[in-house]
Amino acid sequence: MTSDRAPGFSTRAIHVGSEPDPATGAVIPPIYQTSTFAQDGVGGLRTGLGVGYEYSRSGNPTRTAFERAFAAVESAGGEPTRALAFASGLAAEDAVIRTLTRPGDHAVLPGDAYGGTYRLFARVAEPWGVASTTAAGGGPDAVRAALQPGRTRLVWVETPTNPLLGITDVAAVAEVAHEAGALLVVDNTFATPYLQNPLELGADVVVHSTTKYVGGHSDVVGGALVTRAPEAADAVRDPYSEEPLADRLAWHQNAMGAVAGPFDAWLTLRGLKTLAVRMERHSASAARVAEFLLGHDAVSEVLYPGLPEHPGHEVAARQMRLGGGMVSFRLRRGREAALKACAGTTVFTLAESLGGIESLIEHPGAMTHASVAGSPLEVPDDLVRLSVGLEDVEDLLADLDAALAAASA
Ligand SMILES: *Cc1c(COP(=O)(O)O)cnc(C)c1O
Numbered sequence: 001m002t003s004d005r006a007p008g009f010s011t012r013a014i015h016v017g018s019e020p021d022p023a024t025g026a027v028i029p030p031i032y033q034t035s036t037f038a039q040d041g042v043g044g045l046r047t048g049l050g051v052g053y054e055y056s057r058s059g060n061p062t063r064t065a066f067e068r069a070f071a072a073v074e075s076a077g078g079e080p081t082r083a084l085a086f087a088s089g090l091a092a093e094d095a096v097i098r099t100l101t102r103p104g105d106h107a108v109l110p111g112d113a114y115g116g117t118y119r120l121f122a123r124v125a126e127p128w129g130v131a132s133t134t135a136a137g138g139g140p141d142a143v144r145a146a147l148q149p150g151r152t153r154l155v156w157v158e159t160p161t162n163p164l165l166g167i168t169d170v171a172a173v174a175e176v177a178h179e180a181g182a183l184l185v186v187d188n189t190f191a192t193p194y195l196q197n198p199l200e201l202g203a204d205v206v207v208h209s210t211t212k213y214v215g216g217h218s219d220v221v222g223g224a225l226v227t228r229a230p231e232a233a234d235a236v237r238d239p240y241s242e243e244p245l246a247d248r249l250a251w252h253q254n255a256m257g258a259v260a261g262p263f264d265a266w267l268t269l270r271g272l273k274t275l276a277v278r279m280e281r282h283s284a285s286a287a288r289v290a291e292f293l294l295g296h297d298a299v300s301e302v303l304y305p306g307l308p309e310h311p312g313h314e315v316a317a318r319q320m321r322l323g324g325g326m327v328s329f330r331l332r333r334g335r336e337a338a339l340k341a342c343a344g345t346t347v348f349t350l351a352e353s354l355g356g357i358e359s360l361i362e363h364p365g366a367m368t369h370a371s372v373a374g375s376p377l378e379v380p381d382d383l384v385r386l387s388v389g390l391e392d393v394e395d396l397l398a399d400l401d402a403a404l405a406a407a408s409a
Contacts, residue, residue: 167312
């Protein structure tokens with residue numbers, strides 16, 4: 001790239017980390033399916049790719065290719081970023097918690113979030129001595145009330161939330177967290193780096209389940225973290241060591257070992273290259289689906305941040321490029337109707353997960369969010385969640401129309 005123009009999102013996604021292989025000219029980074037690397041004398045690492053490799057937990061060229069591309073798309077307002085790839089979204093979250101907290105510390109969690117995130121804090125971190133409080137609604141006032149200054153190390157935000165599609169003003173919460181000396185972590189899985197860049201809004205660490213839109217084809221499980229690189233002007237420091245946070249997270253990635261394997265990193269990088277075009281289509285189709293549901297008699301409420309009726313619409317319009325591909329809705333006739341709607345589609349597949357090319361439908365109360373029943377994160381039992389895929393939208397609308405007719409009969 002020789003022009004002065006700063007390359008756009010897709011140009012970065014397609015080219016950064018995917019420079020032709022210096023040995024063979026392969027235009028796509030090979031899957032370096034190897035556990036170890038020969039050394040030319042003790043400590044003599046081969047540097048044909050620019051950096052030396054010694055062992056694939058510590059570093060693998062295919063994983064590096066993905067990490068470089070992902071760092072290049074999760075922007076921090078022009079400051080350099082560092083990305084780290086993990087075996088799953090939850091493995092990435094675990095690395096954040098264990099880097100940023102010690103026994104006796106405290107975290108503030110959102111009142112609506114991925115159930116597994118809540119479970120990780122409440123059932124894994126809590127018994128090890130890291131307490132947490134849920135901030136109902138997740139907005140700046142609720143976060144301020146839940147903060148314990150001097151003890152709270154991190155504030156966790158998910159926006160849009162899973163499964164209620166709630167929107168949190170990231171910049172406002174960043175200010176509240178920073179005033180109290182806490183760091184802000186944002187789960188950007190639903191929005192993806194194409195729709196929203198939390199580091200630009202003041203977040204310190206961004207977490208992704210790349211299993212979802214980034215991989216995008218429902219064929220790989222993975223996670224990633226992004227933070228400002230150590231050389232960034234306002235690089236964040238690790239609260240316990242004063243070292244750059246990016247270095248501490250990378251140290252934990254290797255020390256704890258839950259890294260992405262070469263093939264998983266390769267699939268995720270392939271997905272990332274088409275993220276922008278997929279998110280445009282996911283969002284356009286989801287907007288059509290939300291409009292359709294809004295006009296349907298069987299539906300009592302539609303949750304989609306792209307709708308002007310959504311209480312978070314104004315904030316979403318400010319911090320997100322488009323509305324995204326997730327739509328949730330509630331059935332007037334309750335739980336039985338919701339279960340029937342989930343069982344009644346033929347194009348939408350009844351399954352957990354989201355963000356793939358194919359449309360999925362699920363009942364969060366009995367499926368993805370069953371583990372938070374009885375907790376502050378319990379979801380309504382008349383709720384249905386859709387991951388709107390890339391099929392022809394007319395087929396999706398006809399499928400939902402038929403399923404809702406069967407659910408109301
Ligand atoms: C799926 C998901 C996770 C967890 O990621 P895994 O890859 O399943 O471990 C975290 N956050 C959100 C918002 C998710 O949808």
